[in-house]
Structures are given as C-alpha cells and as structure tokens.
Amino acid sequence: MRIESPAAFAEFRKSAQAKLAQRRAEVLVCCGTGCLANGAAAVAEAFAATLDGSATEVKTFTKRTGCHGFCERGPLVVLRPAGILYTKVKPRDVKEIVDKTLKGGTVIPRLLYKEPTSGQRIEHYQEVPFYKHQTRVAMRRIGHIDPTDFEDAIAHGAYGGLVKALGMTPEEVLREVEISGLRGRGGAGFSTARKWRSCRNAKGERKFVLCNGDEGDPGAFKDRSIMEGDPHSVLEGMIIGGWAIGAHEGIIYVRDEYPLAVVNLTLAIQQARDAGLVGQNILGSGFAFDIRISRGGGAFVCGESSALMRSLEGKVGEPRAKYVHATDRGLYDLPTVLNNVETWADVGAILEHGGAWFAAMGTTKSKGTKAFSLVGKVKNTGLIELPMGMTLRQIIYDIGGGVLNDRPFKAVQTGGPSGGCVPEALLDLPVDYEKLTEAGSMMGSGGMIVMDDRTCMVDVARYFLKFLTEESCGKCVPCREGLHQMLAMFDDLVAGRGKPGDIERIERLSRGMQLGSLCELGKSAPNPVISTLRYFRDEYVAHLERRECPAGICRDLTTYEIMPETCDGCHACFKACPVEAITGKVKELHVIHQDKCIACGACYDACPTQAIRFLPKHQLAARGVA
Amino acid sequence: MSASCSVDLTPAEKVLERYPAEEASLIQVLQDVHRAYNYLPCEVLVRVAETLHVPLAKVFSVGTFYKAFSLTPQGRTIVKVCTGTACHIRGAVQLLDELCRQLNVEPGGTTPDLGFTVKTVNCVGACAMAPVLIVDETYYGNAAAAKVGKYLKGSGGKADAN
Ligand SMILES: Cc1cc2nc3c(=O)[nH]c(=O)nc-3n(C[C@H](O)[C@H](O)[C@H](O)COP(=O)(O)O)c2cc1C
Ligand code: SF4
Ligand code: FES
Numbered sequence: 160m161r162i163e164s165p166a167a168f169a170e171f172r173k174s175a176q177a178k179l180a181q182r183r184a185e186v187l188v189c190c191g192t193g194c195l196a197n198g199a200a201a202v203a204e205a206f207a208a209t210l211d212g213s214a215t216e217v218k219t220f221t222k223r224t225g226c227h228g229f230c231e232r233g234p235l236v237v238l239r240p241a242g243i244l245y246t247k248v249k250p251r252d253v254k255e256i257v258d259k260t261l262k263g264g265t266v267i268p269r270l271l272y273k274e275p276t277s278g279q280r281i282e283h284y285q286e287v288p289f290y291k292h293q294t295r296v297a298m299r300r301i302g303h304i305d306p307t308d309f310e311d312a313i314a315h316g317a318y319g320g321l322v323k324a325l326g327m328t329p330e331e332v333l334r335e336v337e338i339s340g341l342r343g344r345g346g347a348g349f350s351t352a353r354k355w356r357s358c359r360n361a362k363g364e365r366k367f368v369l370c371n372g373d374e375g376d377p378g379a380f381k382d383r384s385i386m387e388g389d390p391h392s393v394l395e396g397m398i399i400g401g402w403a404i405g406a407h408e409g410i411i412y413v414r415d416e417y418p419l420a421v422v423n424l425t426l427a428i429q430q431a432r433d434a435g436l437v438g439q440n441i442l443g444s445g446f447a448f449d450i451r452i453s454r455g456g457g458a459f460v461c462g463e464s465s466a467l468m469r470s471l472e473g474k475v476g477e478p479r480a481k482y483v484h485a486t487d488r489g490l491y492d493l494p495t496v497l498n499n500v501e502t503w504a505d506v507g508a509i510l511e512h513g514g515a516w517f518a519a520m521g522t523t524k525s526k527g528t529k530a531f532s533l534v535g536k537v538k539n540t541g542l543i544e545l546p547m548g549m550t551l552r553q554i555i556y557d558i559g560g561g562v563l564n565d566r567p568f569k570a571v572q573t574g575g576p577s578g579g580c581v582p583e584a585l586l587d588l589p590v591d592y593e594k595l596t597e598a599g600s601m602m603g604s605g606g607m608i609v610m611d612d613r614t615c616m617v618d619v620a621r622y623f624l625k626f627l628t629e630e631s632c633g634k635c636v637p638c639r640e641g642l643h644q645m646l647a648m649f650d651d652l653v654a655g656r657g658k659p660g661d662i663e664r665i666e667r668l669s670r671g672m673q674l675g676s677l678c679e680l681g682k683s684a685p686n687p688v689i690s691t692l693r694y695f696r697d698e699y700v701a702h703l704e705r706r707e708c709p710a711g712i713c714r715d716l717t718t719y720e721i722m723p724e725t726c727d728g729c730h731a732c733f734k735a736c737p738v739e740a741i742t743g744k745v746k747e748l749h750v751i752h753q754d755k756c757i758a759c760g761a762c763y764d765a766c767p768t769q770a771i772r773f774l775p776k777h778q779l780a781a782r783g784v785a
Numbered sequence: 786m787s788a789s790c791s792v793d794l795t796p797a798e799k800v801l802e803r804y805p806a807e808e809a810s811l812i813q814v815l816q817d818v819h820r821a822y823n824y825l826p827c828e829v830l831v832r833v834a835e836t837l838h839v840p841l842a843k844v845f846s847v848g849t850f851y852k853a854f855s856l857t858p859q860g861r862t863i864v865k866v867c868t869g870t871a872c873h874i875r876g877a878v879q880l881l882d883e884l885c886r887q888l889n890v891e892p893g894g895t896t897p898d899l900g901f902t903v904k905t906v907n908c909v910g911a912c913a914m915a916p917v918l919i920v921d922e923t924y925y926g927n928a929a930a931a932k933v934g935k936y937l938k939g940s941g942g943k944a945d946a947n
Contacts, residue, residue, distance in 0.1 A: 192910035196917070196924035230913035378870030380910035415816075415853045416906060456812050456851025459907075473811035473839075475850045534871035534912035541913060572870065606908075608870045622873050626907075632850075737883045737930035759879040761930055 161435040164443040165322050171434075175314035183218035184261060185239040186210070189302065191226025191384060191542075194233035198249070202234050205253035210261075219261055222311075225388015227302040228542040229289050232272060237284055237302070244284035245270040275538075275560065292558050294520065295544045296528045297344070297504040298381075301388035306423050309391075309430040317391040318436055320510030324399045325444045329359065332403040336506065338514030340526030345371050345462075345499025345604050346577070347679075348525070348592040351506075354496055357486035359404040361494035366406035368397050368448075369471075369490065369497040372413040372420065373455050373462035376575030377626060378606035381530040382500035384542055386413065386420035389504070390427035394437065394450060396503030399510055401448040404496055409450040412467055415457040424452055459576075459630035460680055464489075464497050466632065477634045478678035499604065501530055521547035525591035535572075535608035536563040545590075552586040555609055566611040570694070574603030576623045576630075577683035579690025580616065599690040601683075613764075615712035616695040617702050621649040623687040631680060638681025641672040645688070652699070653713040655706040655776075662699055666692065711773035714758040718779045721749050725770035732762035732771060753779065796821040797829045801836045808839050811847055815854060824855045860895045860902035864888075864937070865919040869908030872916040876930070880916050881905065883930035887937070901937070 162168050188203040206221040227235045232246035259265050271280040272287050281287050304311045324332050337352035374382040397409040413420050428450050431437040439447045458476050460466045466476040468490045489495025509517045518526045525547040534540050538560035562568045570580040579600035588594050592602050628642045651657050669685030676682045701707045708716040728746040740756040743749030763771045800817040804810035825848050834841040848854045866881045895902040911917050914926025925936050
C-alpha cells in the first residue's frame with residue numbers, strides 16, 4: 160500500500176499503533192547472533208507453538224527481535240508490557256513462563272537476572288545494571304521490534320524523522336544536523352554536517368549517498384546489529400541525507416559475512432518501496448530516492464572510503480590519495496557522501512527530536528551517544544550504547560560488571576587495528592573522540608575489548624600486525640613492506656629471538672609508516688604497537704632481554720607445571736589438555752609431561768585449585784627438566 | 786587449464802544473464818558464481834571475462850584480492866574459527882592450532898579428500914561465547930581445544946581424517 164502524503168503517513172502510524180495496543184502482551188525473544196548461537200530459535204518456536212493455541216485467550220504475540228545486547232545472559236526473553244526480563248531461557252522453560260507469568264501473573268525467580276554482589280533477583284530489564292546506565296539512540300528500536308515487520312517499525316517511530324525532514328528545506332535539514340554536532344561513527348569522527356555541505360555544494364547533477372556497512376574491526380558487531388535489528392533506521396537516515404545534499408541514489412555496502420543483514424535490509428527496502436518511502440515522489444513531496452545493496456568481497460581495506468568506492472565499481476579495493484575529496488569526486492568520480500551505519504541510524508532520531516536534543520547529550524566536542532561492543536575478559540559481554548563522556552571505569556565496572564573471574568584489569572583496547580590499548584591508570588578517562596586520541600587510542604567503529612593479566616600486550620600488538628599484514632592492499636611500500644618487517648620482528652620477540660635494538664627499530668619503522676603510507680590503514684597500523692610500547696614497555700623488555708612472557712601467553716617462552724602440594728587430583732586439567740600431556744588418576748597427583756606439552760595454558764585456566772603455575776621456559780631448562 | 790575443461794558452464798551463464806555486461810557487475814557476478822560452484826573454476830573466469838568485456842587479468846586480480854573467493858574447490862564441511870580480537874584473547878589460537886593439527890591442514894586449507902576446509906573469520910558477533918568455532922551453520926561457544934574432535938564428529942565431512 161502506497162502512502163501518498165504526510166497526513167496519510169500519520170494515519171497509517173496511528174492504525175499501526177492501535178493494532179499493537181490490542182495485543183495484551185508480547186513475548187520478545189532476542190534473535191541476535193549471540194542468542195541464536197545459544198539456541199534462541201528453538202525458544203521462539205516453542206513460544207509460538209505454545210501461544211498459538213491460546214493466542215485468543217491471552218492475546219499474546221511472539222516477536223523475534225534483533226539483539227537486546229545482553230549477549231552474556233542469552234537467550235533473552237522480555238515480556239511486555241510488564242518489562243520482565245528472563246535470562247538463559249531454554250525451550251523447556253517456555254511452558255512454565257506461559258502458564259505462570261503470562262496467564263498466572265507471577266514471576267519465575269529462577270529465570271530472573273541475579274545481581275552478583277547482593278544476590279538479589281531483578282525483575283524489570285531497565286533495572287538491570289547492564290541496561291540502567293545506557294541511553295539508546297542509534298539502537299532505539301532494536302529489541303523492541305520485529306525487524307521484518309514494517310508496521311511494527313512504523314508504530315515504534317520509524318520514518319518520523321523523514322516526514323519532518325521532507326517538510327523542511329534541505330538547508331534547514333543541514334542546519335539541524337549541524338546543531339546536533341553529529342560526528343562520524345565509523346572511525347575518524349569527521350563532522351557529518353560539514354561532509355554533507357561539501358557534497359551539496361559540489362557541482363554535478365548526479366550524486367551518491369553511501370552507507371558503510373563493512374564493519375571490518377575484528378572485535379566489533381554494532382553495525383551488524385543495527386542492520387539486522389532495525390534496517391529501517393538506516394534507510395531513513397540515507398533518504399534524509401539524500402534530501403539534504405540533493406542525491407537520488409543510495410547504496411549500502413554490506414560486509415560479506417553478514418547474510419542476515421542483507422536479507423533484512425533487502426526486505427526493508429522492498430517494504431519501504433511498496434509504501435512509497437523509497438522510489439519516486441516520496442510521500443507526495445516530489446523527491447525521488449532509491450536504495451540498493453552491494454555485498455563486499457571480504458577485504459578490511461574496503462572499509463576505507465576510497466577503496467570502498469573502487470569496490471562498488473567492481474574493481475580491486477585499492478585506496479586513492481586523499482587530495483581528491485569524495486564529496487567532489489567519489490563513486491564514478493561523482494560527488495559522494497559516505498557515512499557509517501550508526502551515523503545514518505542517528506540521523507532519523509536527530510530530525511525527529513531536533514538537533515538540540517542530541518547535542519544535550521555528550522561532551523563539549525563529542526555529542527550524543529555511541530554504540531560499542533563490550534567484549535573480551537569482561538563479565539557482561541554485550542552490545543551497549545551510552546552518552547559520550549562516560550568513563551571507562553563506569554563502562555567496564557558498572558555496565559560490564561568488572562573483569563571476568565575477578566582477575567586484575569590490565570587494559571582496554573578501542574579503535575580496532577587503528578586504535579590502541581588504554582591502561583588501568585587511565586580508567587577514569589571520559590570516553591569521547593578527543594580523550595581517546597590523547598590517550599593514544601581512538602574511538603574507531605566501536606569495539607571495546609577488555610584485557611586482564613592473562614593477556615600479553617606484545618601478543619596483542621602482534622595480533623593486529625598479523626591482521627593488517629594480511630589485509631594491506633599492497634599498493635604502497637611503507638605499509639606493505641613495513642608491516643611485513645615489523646611482523647617479522649614481533650615473531651622473533653614472542654619466540655625469544657629478539658635482538659638488541661629491536662624496540663628502537665620498531666619505533667623507527669612505526670614513524671616511517673605513519674609518514675609514508677598512502678592511506679589510513681598504513682598510517683594508523685603502528686598505533687597498537689606505539690600504544691602498547693607507551694604503557695607496557697616493560698613487557699617488551701621482558702620478552703627481549705629476559706626471554707620471558709610475564710602473562711604466560713607466548714608459548715615459546717612459557718612452561719606449565721603442577722604444584723604437588725596444592726593438586727587434589729580433581730582431573731580437570733587432564734580433561735582440558737588437548738594433547739594428552741597430563742597423566743594422573745582421580746584423587747591422585749597429576750603430572751605435566753614437558754615433552755608433550757604445547758604450553759597452551761588450557762590446564763591453567765581449568766584448574767579450580769590454582770595448583771598449576773606458569774614459569775619462564777629458561778628456568779625449567781636451568782633445572783635440567785627440558 | 787584445458788586439463789579440467791569438464792566444468793559445466795550453465796550455472797555461470799544463468800548468473801551472467803542477470804547482470805548488465807559491464808565491469809561494475811564483476812564482484813556481484815563472482816559472488817553468485819562462487820555460490821553456484823563453491824569456488825571459482827578457471828573456465829568460468831574466462832567466460833565471465835568474455836561476457837563482461839573485462840580483461841581476464843582483471844578478473845583474476847579481483848578473484849584473488851577478495852577473501853570471499855577461492856580458486857580451489859572447497860571442502861564439503863566448512864569449519865570456521867573466529868579469530869576476532871575477543872576470541873583471540875580467549876584462546877582462538879590454541880583452538881585453531883588444534884583443529885589444523887587434527888585435520889592436518891593449514892588455516893585456509895582443505896583436506897585432500899575434500900572433507901573439510903578450515904577458515905578463519907573475524908568477529909561473528911558472538912563474543913559473549915568466545916572463543917567461537919563454527920561447523921557449517923552450528924556455533925560452538927566457549928570452544929575448547931580438547932573438544933575439537935567432538936565438534937567435528939557428526940558433521941558431513943568425516944571427522945577421522947588424521
Ligand atoms: C582501513 C580502514 C578501514 C575502515 N573500515 C571502516 C568500516 O568498516 N566501517 C566504517 O564505517 N568505516 C570504516 N572506515 C572509515 C571510513 O573510511 C570512513 O571514514 C567512514 O565510513 C565515514 O563514515 P562516518 O563519517 O559516518 O564515520 C575505515 C577506514 C580505514 C582507513
Ligand atoms: S597504506 Fe596500505 S592499505 Fe593503504 S594504500 Fe598503502 S598498501 Fe594499501
Ligand atoms: S571476536 Fe569472535 S565472535 Fe567476536
């Protein structure tokens with residue numbers, strides 16, 4: 160059904176909301192990647208099957224939603240309107256939930272979230288600390304709607320910002336985005352309004368609006384959740400962008416590994432087209448805008464703006480030098496605006512609620528909210544969105560619940576392969592673009608990886624170098640060869656083959672790459688190295704001079720042994736060892752055989768009595784054991 | 786190239802019909818062709834080059850640049866280890882090493898009987914259960930090196946390859 164005017168849209172929304180209001184209750188089953196991997200699909204099916212028979216009686220509907228964020232406790236189920244959150248729900252719990260809670264009105268304490276310190280059970284999802292400190296803008300509808308249900312999205316406010324925008328002049332829309340202070344959520348944090356204005360002012364009839372859904376940062380999944388969980392928010396932002404800069408074509412570049420994002424976006428585009436929100440004469444305004452999807456080929460460098468555009472042209476994704484601006488000559492050398500998925504998702508909300516509303520959140524120069532995937536050695540792993548300026552401590556301890564197994568905190572990594580590690584001394588750093596950059600890291604696209612004392616910082620730096628060595632496009636020498644040489648030096652470091660002067664050589668090479676590389680991939684590639692050297696130089700020195708890995712991670716430098724006085728023969732290490740290097744019967748002393756041990760540390764992590772310790776390999780050699 | 790000229794070109798022709806014959810279609814065409822054959826056979830690349838009027842060298846260049854493409858046949862069962870940052874610091878390396886040891890292949894490699902291909906992926910969005918191992922479509926969270934054999938069993942590719 161085509162919606163022909165803003166008035167008809169208001170009518171449509173009203174009826175969609177009225178339809179929702181008739182539902183007595185809703186069962187929201189999180190079907191994000193994390194929950195699906197934990198068996199959420201079976202839970203949703205069980206609800207649908209159980210409720211189908213009694214749907215008329217209880218008027219309750221099952222909805223498969225996008226990622227609720229609290230992946231750690233999945234599969235998650237939220238019951239509306241009460242807002243009860245059940246965690247780790249199994250298909251066999253479903254009948255009890257239907258009988259007791261939906262029909263009987265009583266909660267099931269066993270399934271509620273338990274506050275670890277007080278042991279208190281929390282009923283309402285908004286009271287759970289993980290959610291309490293969050294403010295959701297880009298992810299405002301995720302978890303509340305069924306991403307495949309157009310009316311559901313509309314009833315929850317989708318395209319409200321577009322209706323307002325089309326009632327304004329493009330200049331007024333630009334002003335609103337300017338007031339909001341919105342900056343790019345995909346990396347560098349460039350002013351969105353300024354980018355749009357350059358493109359609007361560029362000469363040319365044909366212009367492009369692009370969405371960067373490549374999400375190459377190997378520890379981030381927020382763009383995926385947005386595209387999967389609320390695809391209409393992305394489309395709405397792009398149409399508004401098109402109106403503001405005078406473009407009629409939009410393309411979403413989606414990472415190859417995100418098939419569900421492609422499916423949900425494709426369906427959303429079709430729904431929007433059928434409703435007249437995409438295509439000719441949108442809502443009777445005379446404005447035309449079309450959107451299509453292009454799937455990436457799986458190359459990290461294609462997240463870079465000019466490489467992405469070459470890839471869209473069907474070419475190899477090699478970046479261009481930056482003196483040509485994409486806003487003048489981008490895709491097919493025509494004026495182009497490229498923004499990140501989250502940036503686009505923010506735009507609709509800004510138009511709906513006003514730029515001043517957005518600017519009221521955040522810090523002086525970083526406005527609004529930011530989405531992160533909070534992962535690694537943290538208790539509450541998940542997807543979060545918070546106002547800029549919250550401190551790392553609040554994020555990791557209040558929302559994240561602290562370090563996994565209460566081990567000591569070592570660092571948090573942000574900004575992916577272009578970012579860096581922030582140490583414990585800076586935990587009270589407010590998170591915004593400027594502060595993270597000052598600390599030697601960067602905002603990046605939203606990965607936030609918590610590391611404990613069992614994380615080796617030399618190994619982390621090497622991990623990113625290896626990633627980038629594989630992903631460098633090879634067009635320019637400082638990046639291609641620099642990464643190769645740097646990785647070789649790190650391979651030596653972690654194997655105990657480092658040579659005197661290596662640290663200084665690494666630093667010199669880093670400077671060369673920063674100065675000489677063509678694109679940001681190469682220029683920023685040394686960042687993980689430089690930041691770990693800045694805060695954890697002693698670990699480098701330990702690897703180089705003493706041939707030791709203080710965290711016990713680098714295998715060539717580490718051995719494990721069982722302390723006979725502590726071992727109670729529980730057999731856990733025996734089961735954990737992948738190579739059968741441990742012998743011992745239950746209730747008897749266990750022994751690690753050094754000739755078979757590959758120093759993976761699985762036994763160390765599995766031992767409940769801390770009877771296993773690691774020590775530098777050379778110490779064992781000195782004792783004549785190996 | 787002529788040695789294996791037995792490849793049926795019909796699926797490729799079907800894909801090519803759906804796209805305009807121009808360079809901009811190249812990546813999308815290769816993706817669809819890859820899905821149809823499970824890899825990019827040489828003969829098919831030649832046909833793609835002819836049809837889209839793109840030099841063969843360019844087709845090869847694109848086919849080797851992007852990770853989504855393989856020029857050699859893939860295994861019946863694809864085993865992926867997530868090597869994203871969260872999985873890395875929670876033991877993805879140990880997992881991958883053990884998997885490769887048991888199947889006797891390098892990461893990216895395929896067993897000689899075409900039973901398994903081992904791949905690495907970056908963050909699959911299930912960091913809460915890091916490290917993650919995926920056998921075809923089944924996710925194994927908190928995956929342990931000691932359980933690799935168990936994960937492989939029950940998949941179509943025959944687990945006793947070592
Ligand atoms: C090597 C490299 C990879 C990048 N990967 C991404 C990415 O995956 N997603 C993204 O949105 N931006 C990525 N960027 C940043 C983009 O070049 C570009 O700045 C951004 O998409 C612009 O959108 P924004 O202003 O909304 O952030 C990458 C940059 C570089 C140099
Ligand atoms: S810096 Fe690296 S990725 Fe960028 S153009 Fe040079 S070789 Fe390619
Ligand atoms: S890093 Fe492996 S799932 Fe995210």
